[in-house]
Amino acid sequence: xxxxxxxxxxxxxxxxxxxxxxxxxxxxxxxxxxxxxxxxxxxxxxxxxxxxxxxxxxxxxxxxxxxxxxxxxxxxxxxxxxxxxxxxxxxxxxxxxxxxxxxxxxxxxxxxxxxxxxxxxxxxxxxxxxxxxxxxxxxxxxxxxxxxxxxxxxxxxxxxxxxxxxxxxxxxxxxxxxxxxxxxxxxxxx
Amino acid sequence: xxxxxxxxxxxxxxxxxxxxxxxxxxxxxxxxxxxxxxxxxxxxxxxxxxxxxxxxxxxxxxxxxxxxxxxxxxxxxxxxxxxxxxxxxxxxxxxxxxxxxxxxxxxxxxxxxxxxxxxxxxxxxxxxxxxxxxxxxxxxxxxxxxxxxxxxxxxxxxxxxxxxxxxxxxxxxxx
Numbered sequence: 001x002x003x004x005x006x007x008x009x010x011x012x013x014x015x016x017x018x019x020x021x022x023x024x025x026x027x028x029x030x031x032x033x034x035x036x037x038x039x040x041x042x043x044x045x046x047x048x049x050x051x052x053x054x055x056x057x058x059x060x061x062x063x064x065x066x067x068x069x070x071x072x073x074x075x076x077x078x079x080x081x082x083x084x085x086x087x088x089x090x091x092x093x094x095x096x097x098x099x100x101x102x103x104x105x106x107x108x109x110x111x112x113x114x115x116x117x118x119x120x121x122x123x124x125x126x127x128x129x130x131x132x133x134x135x136x137x138x139x140x141x142x143x144x145x146x147x148x149x150x151x152x153x154x155x156x157x158x159x160x161x162x163x164x165x166x167x168x169x170x171x172x173x174x175x176x177x178x179x180x181x182x183x184x185x186x187x188x189x190x
Numbered sequence: 191x192x193x194x195x196x197x198x199x200x201x202x203x204x205x206x207x208x209x210x211x212x213x214x215x216x217x218x219x220x221x222x223x224x225x226x227x228x229x230x231x232x233x234x235x236x237x238x239x240x241x242x243x244x245x246x247x248x249x250x251x252x253x254x255x256x257x258x259x260x261x262x263x264x265x266x267x268x269x270x271x272x273x274x275x276x277x278x279x280x281x282x283x284x285x286x287x288x289x290x291x292x293x294x295x296x297x298x299x300x301x302x303x304x305x306x307x308x309x310x311x312x313x314x315x316x317x318x319x320x321x322x323x324x325x326x327x328x329x330x331x332x333x334x335x336x337x338x339x340x341x342x343x344x345x346x347x348x349x350x351x352x353x354x355x356x357x358x359x360x361x362x363x364x365x
Binding site for chain 1: 191204206207236237242243246247249250251252253257259260264265
C-alpha cells in the first residue's frame with residue numbers, strides 16, 4: 001500500500017510532469033514539422049530545380065531549407081507563414097548555389113550534368129527534348145528580373161502573390177514581367 | 191512584306207500570347223495571308239512552349255524518402271546542436287581553468303621577483319650606508335677642501351679665506 005502511495009507521489013511530482021510535458025511538446029513539434037515538410041516538399045524541390053536544373057543539387061538545397069525551417073519552427077508554426085518562408089529561403093539558397101556553381105562550370109554543362117532525358121518522360125518526342133533544351137537556354141538568356149519571375153511562376157502551385165512575396169515585388173509587377181518574359185521567349189523560339 | 195506587316199509584328203506576338211486580336215490587326219489579317227499564317231505559327235509555338243515550360247521546373251521530383259531524410263537530418267542536427275552546446279561548455283570551462291592557472295602563476299612569479307628585488311635593494315642600501323669604523327682615522331686636514339666642488343672660474347688652488355682650523359696659525363703670522 002505504502003509502495004502504491006509512494007508510486008503515486010512520484011507520478012504526481014512536478015519533475016516527472018515537466019519531463020512528460022517536454023517530451024509531449026517535442027513529439028508534437030516533430031509531428032507538426034513532419035506535416036509541413038510533406039505539404040511543401042514538392043514545391044520547394046521544384047523551386048530549387050527551376051533555378052539549378054540539377055535534381056541532386058535541388059534536393060540538397062531543399063533539405064537545407066527545411067533544416068533551417070526546423071531551427072526556426074517555433075516562429076513558423078502557422079501554415080501560411082511556413083509556406084512563404086520556406087519558398088523564399090529555398091529560392092535564395094538555390095541562387096547562392098547557382099552562383100557557386102557558375103564559378104566552376106557553365107550553366108550549359110550543369111544542365112547536361114542533370115541529363116535532359118531525366119526531365120522528360122519516355123513518351124516525349126526527340127523534338128520536344130531538343131525544344132526543351134533550347135527553351136532552357138533561352139530562359140538563361142533572359143534579363144535576370146524576367147528570368148527570376150519566370151523560374152518561379154512555372155513552379156506548380158505558385159501564384160503571382162507567392163512569386164511577389166519571394167522577390168519582394170507586387171503581384172501586378174509579377175504578371176507584367178511574366179508576360180514580357182513569355183513574349184521574349186516566344187519570339188526567340190522561332 | 192508590307193509596311194503594315196512589320197508594324198504588326200508586336201501585335202501578332204500579343205495576339206498569340208493572349209488569344210485576343212486587336213481590331214486594327216484583324217483588318218490587316220483579312221488582307222494579309224502571310225501575317226495570318228505567321229499568327230497561326232506563333233499560336234502553335236506558344237502552345238508547345240506552354241506545354242514544355244513547366245518541365246523546366248517540374249522535370250524532376252523529390253525522392254520518395256525525402257521527408258524521412260529531412261526528419262533524420264533535423265533530428266541529428268538537433269542532437270548535434272545539444273552536443274555542440276556541451277562541447278562548447280566544456281571548452282569554455284577548460285579555457286577558464288587554464289586562464290585562472292596562468293593568472294595565479296604569473297602573480298606568484300611576479301611576487302617572487304618583487305621580493306627578490308626588494309631584498310637586493312635593501313642590501314645595497316645597507317651597503318651604501320655602511321661606514322668602516324677606521325674611516326675616522328683616515329680623515330686628513332685637506333679633506334674638506336678637496337671634497338669641495340669649485341664654481342665656474344674658481345680654482346682648486348684658491349684657499350678659503352677663513353678656515354676655522356687654521357685661524358690660530360694666521361694669528362701667529364700676524365704677530
